[in-house]
Amino acid sequence: IKPQEGDLEVLFESDDFLIIDKPKGVVVHPGIGSEDGTLVNYVKGYLSQKDNFKEEVQKAGIVHRLDKGVSGLIVFAKNLEMQKHLQEQFENHEVKKIYLANIEYKELRGGIKRYFPKEESEYLDIDSEIEKLEKRNFTFDESWFKAEGYISRSPKNRVKMQFKKYFGRRGKKAISYIKPINKDQILVVIKTGRMHQIRATLEYFGIGIVGDTLYGPARATSMPDAIELRSIFLSFKELDGSDFTIIKTQ
Known part of the structure; x- marks a missing residue:
């Protein structure tokens, strides 16, 4: 996955994760027909620019997706521990x-x-x-x-x-x-x-x-x-067990 500079609205950032407001019309992950210009490329570019991208994360920290036409809240993990922690919560339908x-x-x-x-x-x-x-x-x-x-x-x-x-x-x-x-x-x-x-x-x-x-x-x-x-509401557990919630209706 190549890092790219793109229009990225970061709503929240901690040491472990990023919350992004995804615009309509942007694909989340590279695939056939969309090799670049995806949210994943932009996230990798954004973190690399700050010297904050960890190669240990899979697919630039992706843990869930939104369809191309859908807008709103999406979370990316910044390290492997958080990525696994979030993936587990998504798999168990706890998010x-x-x-x-x-x-x-x-x-x-x-x-x-x-x-x-x-x-x-x-x-x-x-x-x-x-x-x-x-x-x-x-x-x-x-x-x-x-x-x-x-x-x-x-x-x-x-x-x-x-x-x-x-x-x-x-x-x-x-x-x-x-x-x-x-x-x-x-x-x-x-x-x-x-x-x-x-x-x-x-x-x-x-x-x-x-x-x-x-x-x-x-x-x-x-x-x-x-x-x-x-996607207007997202709530999950952080690594220390505390709840993180974000709401953005428009």
């Missing part, structure tokens, strides 16, 4: 993450409709809802819609994933909690980190994320550069 999506829909399916506020007076405040969830230590009451099913690759389009309520061949368990804030915005918490989990799950319930041509009603076959889905 708390909240996403905010701007949505569109024609017809809601599968029981989610009754969770949407009918009047403007019923609209919720994003910060208050996050605070409530934190106070309850991420236990979900009946105001959250639980979407539980299985995610597998779509047989019709190999770029896409699909969500089904019942187990099918190669399906992996996927659990998401969804809370409509108003008629155009929802909060989403994922309990399992499957590829395209939020987008495939929402599609099943008749919901598209604004700008998402792959999963939305426009039905394109390629990955969009920008969608209205943002």
